[in-house]
Structure formats: C-alpha cells, structure tokens
Amino acid sequence: MESSISQSPALKSLISYHKPHYHQIMKHKFLQRSSSRKTRTGTIQCIYRSDSRNFTGGIGLNRTDWQSSCAILASNVVSQQPETEKANNSEIAAVNGHKTLDLAPIVDQNLPKPLSLIPDLSPAPMHGNQLRVAYQGVPGAYSEAAAGKAYPKCEAIPCDQFEVAFQAVELWLADRAVLPVENSLGGSIHRNYDLLLRHRLHIVGEVQLPVHHCLLVLPGVRKEYLNRVISHPQALSQCELTLTKLGLNVAREAVDDTAGAAEFIASNNLRDTAAIASARAAELYGLQILADGIQDDLGNVTRFVMLAREPIIPRTDRPFKTSIVFAHDKGTSVLFKVLSAFAFRNISLTKIESRPHRNCPIRCVDDANVGTAKHFEYMFYIDFEASMAEPRAQNALAEVQEFTSFLRVLGSYPMDMTPWSPRNGDE
Numbered sequence: 001m002e003s004s005i006s007q008s009p010a011l012k013s014l015i016s017y018h019k020p021h022y023h024q025i026m027k028h029k030f031l032q033r034s035s036s037r038k039t040r041t042g043t044i045q046c047i048y049r050s051d052s053r054n055f056t057g058g059i060g061l062n063r064t065d066w067q068s069s070c071a072i073l074a075s076n077v078v079s080q081q082p083e084t085e086k087a088n089n090s091e092i093a094a095v096n097g098h099k100t101l102d103l104a105p106i107v108d109q110n111l112p113k114p115l116s117l118i119p120d121l122s123p124a125p126m127h128g129n130q131l132r133v134a135y136q137g138v139p140g141a142y143s144e145a146a147a148g149k150a151y152p153k154c155e156a157i158p159c160d161q162f163e164v165a166f167q168a169v170e171l172w173l174a175d176r177a178v179l180p181v182e183n184s185l186g187g188s189i190h191r192n193y194d195l196l197l198r199h200r201l202h203i204v205g206e207v208q209l210p211v212h213h214c215l216l217v218l219p220g221v222r223k224e225y226l227n228r229v230i231s232h233p234q235a236l237s238q239c240e241l242t243l244t245k246l247g248l249n250v251a252r253e254a255v256d257d258t259a260g261a262a263e264f265i266a267s268n269n270l271r272d273t274a275a276i277a278s279a280r281a282a283e284l285y286g287l288q289i290l291a292d293g294i295q296d297d298l299g300n301v302t303r304f305v306m307l308a309r310e311p312i313i314p315r316t317d318r319p320f321k322t323s324i325v326f327a328h329d330k331g332t333s334v335l336f337k338v339l340s341a342f343a344f345r346n347i348s349l350t351k352i353e354s355r356p357h358r359n360c361p362i363r364c365v366d367d368a369n370v371g372t373a374k375h376f377e378y379m380f381y382i383d384f385e386a387s388m389a390e391p392r393a394q395n396a397l398a399e400v401q402e403f404t405s406f407l408r409v410l411g412s413y414p415m416d417m418t419p420w421s422p423r424n425g426d427e
C-alpha cells in the first residue's frame, strides 16, 4: 500500500518516542498482530493518497492552500459533528470507576483486537448508523473512555498506534479518531502534534478526561514480589512520585497503552510485574487493584481531540476554540507579531507549542562579525478561544498570514465546557 505509513515505520517512531524516557522498550505483543479489519476501496482512498504524498513531501502549504482551507471552514463543509458534551457512556466511563473484581486472570478473547498498520484495501463490513471511533490502545485504555465521552454509544475501534488511528479515518474504516494531545502532569503528547501536520484530518472537537490511575497486579501478588512497573510513558510519568513513595524503586518500562500493560501481565501470568492502568482495565483483564489513585496529583486530566475527514461549520452561539499551526522564515520578531495579532483583538490563547521543523530544520543567518549563525527552525501550534465564524478571528488570521510562510487551520470546534472536578472520573 502506498501511504505515509509505509514510508515511516510506525514501530521505529514508537521506539524513538519512548527511548529518551525509559530504561527499556518492550515490543509489545499486540504490535505484531495483523488487522482483522479491512478497508474500503474507492475515490476517497485515492484522494488521501495524493494528500499524503503532498504532506510527506513537505508541509509548506502556500497562501492559496490556506485560503482554501479557510474557505472550507467558512462555507461548504459537509458534516456537523454530534455534541461533545453529552453525558458519559456509562460503560466506558466506568474506566475510572471501581467495580467488583473478577479475580481470574483470564483475558476475554471476545474483546476487540486493535487495528494494526493496514495491509490491504478490501471492503469493510457495513456498520449501520453507529459512529465508528478509532482510538489508540486496547479496551480499558483511557482513550477508549475519551471516545465514549466524546461520542456516547459509538463503536470504539482499538488501534495499536496513533498513526493507525489517523489512517483508519482517512481510509473510512472509522468516522472519527479521538487522540490525546496533552496532560496536566505529563505535558504535551508531541507525537500527535507531529501527526496532525502529516495527515489531513480536521479537529472537530475536544474532550477532557480526568485520569485516575491504579496499580494492577495478578490476584495474590504483593508489593514485595514486584521488580518492574509497566505502562504508557505518560501514565508512568504521571505516577512517578507516588511509585517512589510506595517504595517501588523498581524498573519502569514503557508499553503502548495502559490497558495493554494490564493485558500483557494477565496473558503472560507475570507475578513480578505491575501495570498502571484504569479500574476498568483491572476488571477486563482479571487483575487486582494493589493501590488506587496513584497519579501524583488528584487533578490529573488529559485533553483529547476528535478528528474527522471534514471540518465542521464554525458557529458563534457557543464557545469555540480554533487550532492553527504555522512556520515563518524571517526574523525572530514573528512570534511576537503573531501573538499581538491575537492580543489586540482580545483573543485569549489557551495553548502554544513549538515543534522542530522537520523539512527545514536549520536556518543560516549571515553575521558580518561572527560568520554564519545557525538557528533551529520550529513549527508553532496555537489554540485560541474564538470561532472562525467571528470576524475578529478571521482578521487575526489574515494578519498572521502576512507574517508567516506557512499557516494551516487545524480546526475550529466547540470547547469542552463540562464542569470538572478531580473526582469526576470516579463516578
């Protein structure tokens, strides 16, 4: 198959993502599973092939491209996504809850298997009207809970990597993807920022999920037996202090997702290993909760974005947020000018993130005194609190466009206004 995925092996990127943080990379067994789902053939897949070629070739969208992306936002978009703030899907929302344990460490063979990199393009089965939502991880992952919060009653489709979730939507295997972008303790999930740029999906919503971690072991296992703790890198970093306080100065190992760590312990009968995962994962994989609420801060919350093939129509009757990404090629004052375009219009920024500019990593600047100076180049991601339907947002972006060499609107979407408290996730 010809796609950006085949050009950048996802396993490689997964390993380089984990490497700096943890002692050892576990090539988790579900990385090797082949997909049980197939993709649909047809025009759409061709469209996305040519898009992905553009994007792997370079992210330098020009002014015309940006104008057309704004035009899309402002006019003839196709779909309106369901509301983000519906009540939680009761079953999935139980991810942070505490249920009676079935202590038999047996992995249910009926749980959906995660999609892997998609091997062929034969037709997908029909799914009726149910929205199919791709997430990274296996059942019991927080991302599955976020999918359920964003789209109650959806069919949640597990994918073994973030990139596969993007691909699932692009290839019409799924209607939406729900992916984490930042956490209040662990910070930004950079991989997804990079993928947003390399794929052509649109942000159509956001959802914030309180994350309540548990330490899970096989039934009967005591703290003294443990010589390693495994989990998603974000979850390990969110619990670092607490693990130390519990006296667990044992090896930490990174795996693809929290629930996958629980499944791994159960299916390999590991009595020396604990997983950091949700209470729902304990229930699904027959593990016991050794310690509860082990995140370093009660207010541990992860923000997820919902992605779709088409943008939604921006509105002004409710609070909207807009996400953009830009690059510039001259002068260090550009960032200042961009920020002032928002400040002068009283538009609040909720997030600013910079990532290395892969296609243009270094800029040389002639300096008569000291020769040629080299600077790293960055892409900047900004979230601001305004809808693209508002003239002040359109004017701000028109001004930003003047200073930048590349600008893309990633999406203009309703803000998650769900009242939040640290205990929300326990209900």
Ligand SMILES: O=C(O)C(=O)C[C@]1(C(=O)O)C=C[C@@H](O)C=C1
Pocket: 136, 137, 140, 141, 142, 143, 144, 180, 183, 189, 211, 232, 234, 235, 256, 257, 258, 259, 302
């Ligand atoms: O591993 C999971 O359960 C996930 O859904 C991933 C993830 C993340 O990427 O941050 C989501 C929420 C938590 O912050 C920990 C892990």
